[in-house]
Amino acid sequence: MPPRLIAVSNRIPTGSPSSGGLVVALRDALSASGGLWIGAHPDPGTGLEEMEEVSGGGCRCLAFRLSEEEISDYYLGYANSVLWPLCHRRVDLVEMPSTYEERYRAVNARVAKLIAQVARPDDLIWVHDYHFFPLASELRALGLANRIGFFLHIPFPSLGDLSVLSQPEDFADWLADYNLLGLQTRGDVARCLEMYRADPRAEFMPDGTVKMQGRITSVRSFPIGIDVDHFRELAGVGGRNPFGREAPDGFVIGVDRLDYSKGIPNRFRAFGRYLKTRPEGTRPCLVQIAPPTRERVQAYQDITSELEEIAGRLNGAFAELDWTPIRYIHRSIDRSVLARLHRMARACAVTSLADGMNLVAKEFVAAQDPEDPGVLILSRFAGAAEDMTEALLVNPYDIEEMAAAIHQALEMPLDERRARHAACMEVVRRTDATRWAAQFLAALRTCMPTLSPQVAR
Numbered sequence: 001m002p003p004r005l006i007a008v009s010n011r012i013p014t015g016s017p018s019s020g021g022l023v024v025a026l027r028d029a030l031s032a033s034g035g036l037w038i039g040a041h042p043d044p045g046t047g048l049e050e051m052e053e054v055s056g057g058g059c060r061c062l063a064f065r066l067s068e069e070e071i072s073d074y075y076l077g078y079a080n081s082v083l084w085p086l087c088h089r090r091v092d093l094v095e096m097p098s099t100y101e102e103r104y105r106a107v108n109a110r111v112a113k114l115i116a117q118v119a120r121p122d123d124l125i126w127v128h129d130y131h132f133f134p135l136a137s138e139l140r141a142l143g144l145a146n147r148i149g150f151f152l153h154i155p156f157p158s159l160g161d162l163s164v165l166s167q168p169e170d171f172a173d174w175l176a177d178y179n180l181l182g183l184q185t186r187g188d189v190a191r192c193l194e195m196y197r198a199d200p201r202a203e204f205m206p207d208g209t210v211k212m213q214g215r216i217t218s219v220r221s222f223p224i225g226i227d228v229d230h231f232r233e234l235a236g237v238g239g240r241n242p243f244g245r246e247a248p249d250g251f252v253i254g255v256d257r258l259d260y261s262k263g264i265p266n267r268f269r270a271f272g273r274y275l276k277t278r279p280e281g282t283r284p285c286l287v288q289i290a291p292p293t294r295e296r297v298q299a300y301q302d303i304t305s306e307l308e309e310i311a312g313r314l315n316g317a318f319a320e321l322d323w324t325p326i327r328y329i330h331r332s333i334d335r336s337v338l339a340r341l342h343r344m345a346r347a348c349a350v351t352s353l354a355d356g357m358n359l360v361a362k363e364f365v366a367a368q369d370p371e372d373p374g375v376l377i378l379s380r381f382a383g384a385a386e387d388m389t390e391a392l393l394v395n396p397y398d399i400e401e402m403a404a405a406i407h408q409a410l411e412m413p414l415d416e417r418r419a420r421h422a423a424c425m426e427v428v429r430r431t432d433a434t435r436w437a438a439q440f441l442a443a444l445r446t447c448m449p450t451l452s453p454q455v456a457r
């Protein structure tokens with residue numbers, strides 16, 4: 001039996017078993033070790049409750065409740081109005097009233113205490129994402145010497161942007177309490193090492209680890225992936241046509257949370273540019289599924305209005321009585337419908353201005369028929385572009401280049417589509433969710449243990 005795994009993430013699977021890659025990867029690793037998944041309850045509470053069992057994702061989940069103030073200041077505030085824009089190169093959107101950081105630190109301290117109540121000395125603890133940067137420091141302060149790993153699902157921030165934080169030196173210090181720091185790409189690792197190089201407290205060891213005031217951290221990339229076969233099955237032939245009788249014969253698909261990091265307004269503008277110059281007689285269509293997210297944050301309200309304005313303007317200019325060029329759905333849709341849409345699309349546009357990996361890119365590739373595949377148009381600023389170099393790589397700030405890529409994708413000869421798809425599919429399989437989790441956990445198991453967690457620093 002492998003050591004028991006405790007996974008920690010702000011969002012945990014609840015309700016019906018989910019088929020997201022993270023859930024599948026962690027569910028397998030958790031059930032193999034009899035482990036636990038700890039995270040925030042979907043409903044608010046007083047913030048004083050003990051953890052409670054919730055059912056979800058096919059594994060044992062324990063949830064803590066966040067109070068309304070914690071949701072505002074820790075989740076919408078410090079996590080999503082400071083750290084999210086900071087890591088996605090939008091420091092202009094950072095908002096930092098002091099209560100955000102205070103509550104973020106307090107939630108991390110409280111969650112550490114709850115974890116300490118259930119953790120055993122040999123457990124592996126795997127913390128996910130920017131909601132919990134200080135969690136290992138809080139656990140060490142409580143005396144836990146367990147191997148603790150951290151995986152950052154979003155881009156690692158640049159050294160310059162980190163100086164926006166009120167105490168940037170605390171950021172490097174928080175990370176130093178993890179034995180293993182997993183990042184999405186080699187580019188993220190380079191930015192992380194640049195941060196340590198600029199910190200006089202950090203030393204580089206001959207084995208590539210970083211030593212900071214007695215603590216040793218290994219920094220490596222582990223590109224995340226999806227549950228490939230499951231998504232292929234969902235997308236497979238035989239399912240219902242999601243359009244009913246009237247399916248557009250060739251369309252471009254976009255699927256993203258409506259987040260400013262996804263570059264959706266520029267995607268619409270590029271599609272508008274393409275509409276102007278499209279081959280005569282064609283009636284292309286962009287199907288954009290963009291469910292709302294973090295709606296109480298002003299920047300998300302602004303992007304929603306901007307997108308509605310652009311979609312309305314373009315449809316007003318180009319639509320005909322029997323043709324709507326942009327079909328925009330602002331809600332979540334069933335994953336099996338999503339998978340079918342990917343399969344039917346001639347191209348997928350992923351135009352992130354910054355993105356940790358972008359699983360939609362991998363889902364689109366997985367869903368294709370290899371004999372007659374669609375084409376992935378992929379921002380070079382999405383983590384997926386580091387390995388999926390045979391996608392049509394674009395600069396999401398360059399509207400003309402993206403319009404040309406849409407044209408190229410829709411006109412691409414079959415041989416080229418097959419060759420590009422086969423190369424991308426090889427990456428999707430090589431980096432699937434199960435291998436991602438197994439490789440991270442194997443690396444965590446071999447990390448040097450923390451000998452004295454409460455060493456005064």
Ligand code: ADP
Binds near residue numbers: 290333334358361
């Ligand atoms: P992020 O983690 O920033 O949201 P990713 O592309 O890495 O971006 O992952 C998004 C996940 O959410 C994918 O698995 C995608 O299929 C799913 N998803 C996105 N939009 C929808 C939607 N409208 N309905 C259902 N699932 C969605």
Ligand code: F6P
Binds near residue numbers: 011153154294
């Ligand atoms: O992948 C990045 C991420 O922020 C995850 O941590 C998160 O679960 C997901 O996107 C969706 O965001 P949220 O949990 O804020 O809805």
